[in-house]
Amino acid sequence: MLLTIADLLSPEELAELTSTLAAAEFVDGKLTAGWHAQLVKQNTQLSKDDPILDRLCQLVRTSLNRHPLFQTAIQPSIIHTFLFSRYDVGMSYGLHVDNALMGSGDRRYRSDVSWTIFLSDPATYTGGELVIEGSEGVQAFKLKAGSAILYPSSFLHRVESVTEGVRFAAVGWVQSLIRDPAQRDMLFDLDAVRRSLFQKEGKTTEFDLITKTYANLLRQWAEF
Numbered sequence: 572m573l574l575t576i577a578d579l580l581s582p583e584e585l586a587e588l589t590s591t592l593a594a595a596e597f598v599d600g601k602l603t604a605g606w607h608a609q610l611v612k613q614n615t616q617l618s619k620d621d622p623i624l625d626r627l628c629q630l631v632r633t634s635l636n637r638h639p640l641f642q643t644a645i646q647p648s649i650i651h652t653f654l655f656s657r658y659d660v661g662m663s664y665g666l667h668v669d670n671a672l673m674g675s676g677d678r679r680y681r682s683d684v685s686w687t688i689f690l691s692d693p694a695t696y697t698g699g700e701l702v703i704e705g706s707e708g709v710q711a712f713k714l715k716a717g718s719a720i721l722y723p724s725s726f727l728h729r730v731e732s733v734t735e736g737v738r739f740a741a742v743g744w745v746q747s748l749i750r751d752p753a754q755r756d757m758l759f760d761l762d763a764v765r766r767s768l769f770q771k772e773g774k775t776t777e778f779d780l781i782t783k784t785y786a787n788l789l790r791q792w793a794e795f
Contacts, residue, residue: 611665
């Protein structure tokens with residue numbers, strides 16, 4: 572499932588993120604790429620040692636966790652491995668797949684779902700589209716600043732070369748309670764149907780049966 576969330580960030584959160592990143596120092600993005608992705612990664616990112624990183628991560632984590640669509644569609648266990656990227660003219664990120672496991676030691680997580688939050692007004696830069704090769708074909712995305720896209724980490728994807736302006740983005744990954752994307756989709760559909768049914772007819776026998784099935788599938792599939 573490809574999921575877009577418009578205006579994930581509040582105007583205040585977006586302003587703080589963009590003003591902070593505009594004044595920050597960035598390092599070579601290859602430092603956090605896998606050995607194969609290093610060959611095609613040409614961008615810069617906020618250093619993991621920068622003292623402002625924790626504050627920016629908290630802003631983004633809060634915005635994701637409060638959004639009901641993120642909760643119901645992604646079933647997050649933990650949001651991890653935040654990166655804040657900058658693409659200047661000529662920079663791009665060629666076709667790649669994200670690492671299946673990230674982190675180390677007791678902080679080692681699966682990448683089940685990848686997300687990108689667009690931080691730059693699309694009118695201020697040319698190029699820089701996020702291109703995803705998913706089950707519905709190849710799709711390009713260039714969203715409004717403060718909006719997000721989420722997609723299975725198993726998908727091949729790339730960022731087109733920026734030919735004018737600067738593209739800022741926040742990216743990261745989720746280890747979901749539901750590892751399998753097809754199972755996440757089924758749970759999301761069931762939840763949407765039961766909520767719609769409840770809104771129209773209240774707590775009916777049909778609602779109870781769908782809710783029982785939803786709960787039992789969640790109980791069967793969830794991993795901690």
